[in-house]
Amino acid sequence: MENTKSLRNWLSAMELSHPLVIAGPCSAETEEQVLKIAHQLKQTDATVLRAGIWKPRTRPGNFEGVGALGLKWLQKAKQETGLITATEVANANHVDLALKHDVDILWVGARTTVSPFIVQEIADALKGTDKIVLVKNPVNPDLALWLGAVERFYASDVKKLGVIHRGFSTYEKTRYRNNPEWQIPIDLQNKFPDLPLILDPSHIAGRRDIIFELCQTALDLNYDGLMVETHYDPDNAWSDAAQQITPATLDKMTVDLRIRKQEGDAVEFNNKLATLRTQIDVIDRQLIDSLGNRMRIADKIGLLKKKNNVAILQTKRWNEILGKMILEGEENNLSEEFILKIYKAIHQESINHQKKVINE
Template sequence: MIVVMKSDATAEQTDHMVSQITSLGLTPQVIKGTHQTVIAALGEERSGLTEVLESGPGVEKVLPIMAPYKRASSELKSERTVVRALDLVIGGTRVAVIAGPCSVESEEQIVGLARQLKELGATGLRGGAFKPRTSPYSFQGHKEDGLKMLATARQETGLAIVTEVMAPEHVPLVAKYADVLQIGARNMQNYQLLQAVGDSGKPTMLKRGMSATIEEFLLAAEYILDRGNPHVMLCERGIRTYEEHTRFTLPLATVPYLQEKSHLPVVVDPSHGTGKARLVTPMCKAAIAAGADALIVEVHDDPEHAVSDGSQTITPTSFGQMMAMCRRVAEAVDRTM
């Protein structure tokens, strides 16, 4: 439930209500808005709690949180969350763009590409050091050496690093090098990993599972938020359907729906969502028109010879053209890039 404090409630009254909520066996979370403070009272709801809390000093009203995802819900927090990592800002009026190769292949490759991408307007650098692959015989990534290469690229360009973490025991290592921890679609419901990433406190990009419902997606985010990490962004990367003309189906209606149901920023991944390089730019434009807070795009100097996902990867030249077109779309919907 949510305890809404009066606009003139004092700090002492707020502290009193936090203590009261704790004494009732609930977990308090204070959210200070522009005009009012609200306190989430999270835990098992019991009869009579509403009446007890409503009688507290400085309380305006007590409301139930109807959604099963309490901390991720817009019922709890109406103001949009903004996630920051170095100069990468996801949320607000500017559309962020994270770009880079599917896999880090060499230091020369990732540093050179990072320089090009920054020049073209990217605000974050993606690249896989640990790669979950369907086949055990496919390239699995350079692991810590790949992380070191990404760190070198950040040192050279200032771009925030976004890279995937695959297991709870990997979180300290990846967090040592990365600015944003990515949880891939295959791990969306790896609850131990979600909790470990939540404990790290690092900004986190959570990708939707390829067969996950929106409620399951938001409940996965709840695991991270529940560990005290508020720096979570949701990434729509396409779902598995009966269609075969694309690798996955990229449902852009997810963007406004998530923004209605949750305060967390929404990222769109048109590379995995379509699996076809020629569709990446049109879906980037459509995602911005739908209200996406950020894009994450796969870019490689030579997609034909990329060690993974070359068919869905665009070149730096195409990326520059895409950015120019997306800027026009962003301006039309009162955003910037």
């Protein structure tokens, strides 16, 4: 995928001593606000100034961006600070306006990625561009939809292509605004190893107190950069106030983050790593075998229920299992959220097995 290599080459050419840092307000609010934040970010590790110009909101009535006027503010901030600029585009008209105002990085938002029709419209508008294009994951945890969007830009000969991981919506209540679902971007990287991957911790967290830990996890997984929403007065931001941090906090955070070795050259390190990975492989096989055995027992239970005309779902029994597993999970340093997710999936598979037996 030559497009992805071009962007990685661009990142290498910048000779940064740290991962790429994209920062700036969720929304461009006023010219004064954009310029003030830009000058404060100039004193940090941030290389790119981001700001939302058009803000597609979940529900109408909320602030939906200043529109094209904000592009002039980004342009002025770029002239005064030398920072690269970035904004979200959601249609061909946005692309045309952003290009006319020399925006360097255009990203496609999560709500846009879900629609192949709109993605194709934007890809056609950007055909052959040398601008950087970053594709956020779709709102729902759908790897194929994300890959499809990337492939549309690749087919349009976008020269510098990357992706942004901003988490996924879920109806379940969790500690995140959008669940990270780390395995999905990992699967994306396995398919396109040269595709630069950037974390958007602000949208995953939905609150500023867990942004640091998300960034550290991303660096541990060898992400190429971070996109962090920053504002000099976060509590009074016009949109997504709870998830924004100050440039000063960003500066401290980037100093405190640990950048681990991607691969070790030492023989001892490689041997230890190979041993530990082998141990994980063994345990994974054991897990699959144990789950297979559990479902075979579920089949027998289904047969017994069929003979005695008993309903599949036994709520009291299910609640007992769940309570017991949560306690045992705590003893093994496993979060309640993790145990609930795992055992709900196991329970659903068990019900499916019993349904199949009863309906035969």
